[in-house]
Amino acid sequence: MSATAPILQMDSITKEFPGVKALADVSLSVGIDEIHAICGENGAGKSTLMKVLSGVYPYGSYSGTITYRGEEVRFKDIRASEAAGIVIIHQELALIPELSITENIFLGNEPTTRFGSIDWKGAQREARELLARVGLDEDPDTLIKDIGVGKQQLVEIAKALSKRVKLLILDEPTAALNESDSQHLLDLLRGLKGKGVSSIIISHKLNEIEQVADSITIIRDGRAIETLNVVRDGVNEDRIIRGMVGRSLQSRFPDRVPEIGEVFFEVNGWTVQHPVSAERMVCKNESFTVRRGEIVGLAGLVGAGRTELAMSLFGRSYGAYRSGTIVKDGKQVQLRTVHEAIDNGLAYVSEDRKALGLNLLDDIKRSIVSAKPERISRANVVDEYREHDVAEEYRRKLRIKTASVESGVDTLSGGNQQKVVLAKWMFTEPDLLILDEPTRGIDVGAKFEIYGIIQELAAQGKGIVLISSELPELLGLSDRIYTIFEGAITGEYSAATATPEALMKSMTSSAQKVTAA
Amino acid sequence: MSGISDLKKIFGTGNTSKLRQFGILFSLILIVALFQWLTGGLTLSSTNLIAVVSQYSYILILAIGMVMVIIAGHIDLSVGSVAAITGVVVARAMAEFNLPWPLAIVFGIVVGAAIGAGQGFWVAYVGVPAFIVTLAGMMLFRGGQVFIGNGNTVPVPDGFRAIGSGFLPEVGPETGYNNLTLLIGLIAIVTIIWRELRSRAVQRQMGSEIAPAWVAGIRVALLVGIVVVATLLFAGGRVGTSFPISGLILVVLVIVYSFITRRTVFGRHVYAVGGNSRAAELSGVNSKRINFFVMMNMSILAALAGMIYVARAGASGPNDGTGWELDAIASVFIGGAAVAGGVGTVIGSIIGGLVMAFLNNGLQLMGAGADTVQIVKGLVLLVAVAIDVYNKKQNRFSIIGIFTSKRGGNASVAATTPTSGAAPSATASAETGAPAKD
Numbered sequence: 002m003s004a005t006a007p008i009l010q011m012d013s014i015t016k017e018f019p020g021v022k023a024l025a026d027v028s029l030s031v032g033i034d035e036i037h038a039i040c041g042e043n044g045a046g047k048s049t050l051m052k053v054l055s056g057v058y059p060y061g062s063y064s065g066t067i068t069y070r071g072e073e074v075r076f077k078d079i080r081a082s083e084a085a086g087i088v089i090i091h092q093e094l095a096l097i098p099e100l101s102i103t104e105n106i107f108l109g110n111e112p113t114t115r116f117g118s119i120d121w122k123g124a125q126r127e128a129r130e131l132l133a134r135v136g137l138d139e140d141p142d143t144l145i146k147d148i149g150v151g152k153q154q155l156v157e158i159a160k161a162l163s164k165r166v167k168l169l170i171l172d173e174p175t176a177a178l179n180e181s182d183s184q185h186l187l188d189l190l191r192g193l194k195g196k197g198v199s200s201i202i203i204s205h206k207l208n209e210i211e212q213v214a215d216s217i218t219i220i221r222d223g224r225a226i227e228t229l230n231v232v233r234d235g236v237n238e239d240r241i242i243r244g245m246v247g248r249s250l251q252s253r254f255p256d257r258v259p260e261i262g263e264v265f266f267e268v269n270g271w272t273v274q275h276p277v278s279a280e281r282m283v284c285k286n287e288s289f290t291v292r293r294g295e296i297v298g299l300a301g302l303v304g305a306g307r308t309e310l311a312m313s314l315f316g317r318s319y320g321a322y323r324s325g326t327i328v329k330d331g332k333q334v335q336l337r338t339v340h341e342a343i344d345n346g347l348a349y350v351s352e353d354r355k356a357l358g359l360n361l362l363d364d365i366k367r368s369i370v371s372a373k374p375e376r377i378s379r380a381n382v383v384d385e386y387r388e389h390d391v392a393e394e395y396r397r398k399l400r401i402k403t404a405s406v407e408s409g410v411d412t413l414s415g416g417n418q419q420k421v422v423l424a425k426w427m428f429t430e431p432d433l434l435i436l437d438e439p440t441r442g443i444d445v446g447a448k449f450e451i452y453g454i455i456q457e458l459a460a461q462g463k464g465i466v467l468i469s470s471e472l473p474e475l476l477g478l479s480d481r482i483y484t485i486f487e488g489a490i491t492g493e494y495s496a497a498t499a500t501p502e503a504l505m506k507s508m509t510s511s512a513q514k515v516t517a518a
Numbered sequence: 519m520s521g522i523s524d525l526k527k528i529f530g531t532g533n534t535s536k537l538r539q540f541g542i543l544f545s546l547i548l549i550v551a552l553f554q555w556l557t558g559g560l561t562l563s564s565t566n567l568i569a570v571v572s573q574y575s576y577i578l579i580l581a582i583g584m585v586m587v588i589i590a591g592h593i594d595l596s597v598g599s600v601a602a603i604t605g606v607v608v609a610r611a612m613a614e615f616n617l618p619w620p621l622a623i624v625f626g627i628v629v630g631a632a633i634g635a636g637q638g639f640w641v642a643y644v645g646v647p648a649f650i651v652t653l654a655g656m657m658l659f660r661g662g663q664v665f666i667g668n669g670n671t672v673p674v675p676d677g678f679r680a681i682g683s684g685f686l687p688e689v690g691p692e693t694g695y696n697n698l699t700l701l702i703g704l705i706a707i708v709t710i711i712w713r714e715l716r717s718r719a720v721q722r723q724m725g726s727e728i729a730p731a732w733v734a735g736i737r738v739a740l741l742v743g744i745v746v747v748a749t750l751l752f753a754g755g756r757v758g759t760s761f762p763i764s765g766l767i768l769v770v771l772v773i774v775y776s777f778i779t780r781r782t783v784f785g786r787h788v789y790a791v792g793g794n795s796r797a798a799e800l801s802g803v804n805s806k807r808i809n810f811f812v813m814m815n816m817s818i819l820a821a822l823a824g825m826i827y828v829a830r831a832g833a834s835g836p837n838d839g840t841g842w843e844l845d846a847i848a849s850v851f852i853g854g855a856a857v858a859g860g861v862g863t864v865i866g867s868i869i870g871g872l873v874m875a876f877l878n879n880g881l882q883l884m885g886a887g888a889d890t891v892q893i894v895k896g897l898v899l900l901v902a903v904a905i906d907v908y909n910k911k912q913n914r915f916s917i918i919g920i921f922t923s924k925r926g927g928n929a930s931v932a933a934t935t936p937t938s939g940a941a942p943s944a945t946a947s948a949e950t951g952a953p954a955k956d
């Protein structure tokens with residue numbers, strides 16, 4: 002802080018929720034032209050700190066002071082902080098799918114003509130410039146729903162730029178992005194840094210942090226533990242982990258000796274039509290098998306049709322079924338509804354926990370039993386004491402950080418919500434567990450635990466289908482990997498033959514079909 | 519132990535929704551006390567209490583169904599018309615076909631179920647918004663009522679009138695009170711005490727947090743006090759009167775539906791569908807079926823309410839049930855339900871309905887006209903929901919929150935001191951204002 006004054010200085014911030022002290026006396030200093038990372042376990046208080054900074058929690062609801070560009074600021078809402086040039090991009094993107102890129106960028110901030118009507122020409126011109134600045138090559142008239150998440154993220158940043166942002170806050174911006182989109186985003190942040198935009202980035206992808214951050218503040222249990230200068234302190238991933246969890250993590254994946262049984266789940270010729278366009282097939286004649294005790298990875302780029310495959314298998318929850326059969330335990334089964342799928346021992350952990358995984362109005366214990374309340378009911382009456390016991394058991398097993406299982410799931414941090422979703426599906430005691438991005442938004446320590454749980458479930462003889470956009474995760478866990486490209490299975494690799502290069506090749510073209518040895 | 523947070527537990531431990539419910543209960547008590555004072559003690563007289571119960575029981579019955587509809591994310595505007603058409607159909611069936619009254623009640627329920635199934639079908643399986651379906655139903659069944667009744671009043675026989683204006687019989691020794699009402703009060707008191715003891719025993723066994731004994735004591739004393747006073751008032755009215763039979767029907771329905779919504783799988787599914795229907799479907803909930811049954815159930819309860827009203831009035835008339843849907847909906851929202859669905863309780867809605875009932879009644883006792891009553895009711899609805907909305911943002915400015923979180927914070931989280939294996943070789947240590955030590 003000696004040479005140049007920091008752009009932001011937060012001092013002794015304390016923020017409490019009923020029964021939880023989310024932040025205890027946290028201080029944070031961000032320099033001009035700096036990318037400052039905040040790391041910490043799930044529920045450490047990272048998002049809360051950023052919500053304090055951006056006025057989501059207004060002045061008066063926390064204690065401590067915020068000094069921004071040399072002056073103390075007291076934001077009463079987000080608009081106030083945006084007016085000052087602080088823009089937060091939440092993990093759940095706030096774009097409106099039915100509107101165009103231009104309309105989204107200028108939503109609530111529309112440029113007007115002399116007559117008071119919206120100046121669409123000017124807006125479009127400016128949108129084009131902004132898109133060029135963030136390196137997004139799209140027509141500004143394109144609707145948001147027609148571009149992928151990675152590009153949507155860039156639109157968010159363009160929107161921030163249109164507000165003359167000086168301090169950009171990104172809460173887990175790359176959680177839903179694939180490798181190359183993430184890379185593009187990080188490059189963009191580095192570029193903006195030279196142009197007077199400082200950033201604060203929260204992420205559980207520590208390799209990215211190591212790459213892009215100038216300094217790192219580590220938060221643990223609501224306290225700032227330390228601030229590291231990446232270059233000076235020679236920070237690497239292990240060093241960050243040590244700060245976050247208080248010890249080193251020996252390896253990223255628990256040891257496991259797979260015990261693989263016979264094939265018990267078989268999909269043949271699975272063909273599913275896109276929900277609206279009748280000619281488009283989202284699954285094209287896909288066939289695959291899962292053995293007992295086996296972890297089967299599904300690799301593919303975002304949009305390749307992995308989620309669509311999983312959801313259409315799970316009670317035809319996506320698209321329109323065209324043809325194909327499912328054989329489980331040697332018998333052909335019809336899974337026309339989710340209920341039938343659950344009854345036949347399937348479970349699907351969605352990649353989108355807020356929209357598809359949870360009822361955010363519900364409390365933790367009810368959420369955990371919600372996919373199979375029958376298990377703790379007699380004559381359709383829920384035994385609330387057993388429900389409580391079950392919830393406590395999973396809270397312990399998955400180390401869900403909460404004051405009580407009676408609390409609402411909306412009071413949990415993102416990572417802990419994900420654990421509740423996992424608990425919900427583990428509670429159904431499935432034979433085949435389909436996990437769609439199960440560690441999205443989960444911290445390194447918890448990832449290790451969840452990997453352990455996945456392996457344990459496999460060891461109990463269940464089949465696991467793992468969808469993940471993180472190749473290291475797929476490679477580290479899977480016994481066998483299928484690659485999917487544009488709705489078709491393009492390759493099958495055993496753990497021994499799977500390499501990142503080989504997978505990438507099959508994930509990006511259907512040129513030659515690879516089969517496992 | 520901070521007194522305030524313990525005191526809070528009088529209204530139940532756990533989530534904030536219970537607390538919110540208490541807020542409504544508190545407003546009810548305030549309103550009753552206010553009118554008791556303004557009317558010089560008329561409000562809490564035996565005669566008046568009995569009148570309030572028999573006058574509003576049908577609105578409260580509607581509120582039970584309505585809260586489920588609203589939790590599931592819908593609305594039902596047709597309840598007044600459904601009540602009215604059931605009333606006239608049943609009245610004519612008794613008048614013209616000499617249908618015995620017990621069968622007539624069953625017949626009325628069947629009519630309600632049929633209407634409800636129809637509306638439920640459009641909402642659940644065709645996907646027409648409930649607002650539209652029931653708006654259509656509102657007009658359709660109002661017209662149907664006038665058509666069937668020829669716009670005239672149709673009287674109902676005496677036996678049938680019992681469900682609307684009947685009282686419990688006088689039995690047993692001469693006590694100066696209605697003995698059966700006393701018995702019901704006694705059962706209520708025993709139940710309250712038994713439930714408290716049982717829940718404490720279970721909590722102890724599960725090792726979960728238990729409110730201090732004095733808190734439980736106050737809670738039980740308060741509830742028992744209210745029950746005792748109410749029992750004596752209801753039992754001590756004019757000879758031949760008692761707790762009304764329509765009130766009894768209401769109480770039974772409240773107990774049954776509270777149980778259904780809170781404890782059964784079906785009830786859970788109603789909340790799930792209203793909270794996030796996509797997530798509910800992906801958890802195996804058949805949301806169509808839930809929507810269908812919720813709409814159908816509403817019409818059944820509306821049919822029951824219509825019959826009770828006709829029984830009380832002694833005849834079915836063309837204006838029966840006008841505006842009931844609005845009172846029922848208002849009760850539910852005063853009772854803490856959310857417009858977007860997923861939130862609400864049967865008990866809350868009943869308390870909300872009682873707020874409306876006592877407002878109506880108190881103002882009438884004071885001689886206010888229908889205009890004033892409408893204005894006040896409108897304002898109360900607006901203010902009640904505004905307070906609720908404000909409270910939901912309580913993360914921001916909650917007085918109670920400030921008191922309790924201070925305590926929780928010092929005790930729990932702050933105790934974990936950083937035992938980092940990492941020597942803080944950090945340059946700019948961010949811990950500028952770190953406290954000495956906890």
Ligand SMILES: Nc1ncnc2c1ncn2[C@@H]1O[C@H](COP(=O)(O)OP(=O)(O)OP(=O)(O)O)[C@@H](O)[C@H]1O
Pocket residue numbers: 018019021022023041042043044045046047048049050402403411412413414415416417442444913
């Ligand atoms: N509205 C709320 N009410 C009560 N507690 C809350 C609320 N919001 C957050 N918390 C609690 O505050 C703590 C910090 O949460 P926060 O969301 O800041 O964590 P985080 O570091 O962002 O975690 P993650 O990496 O999982 O996103 C958690 O224990 C959480 O349960």
Ligand SMILES: [Mg+2]
Pocket residue numbers: 047048049172414415416
């Ligand atoms: Mg977070």
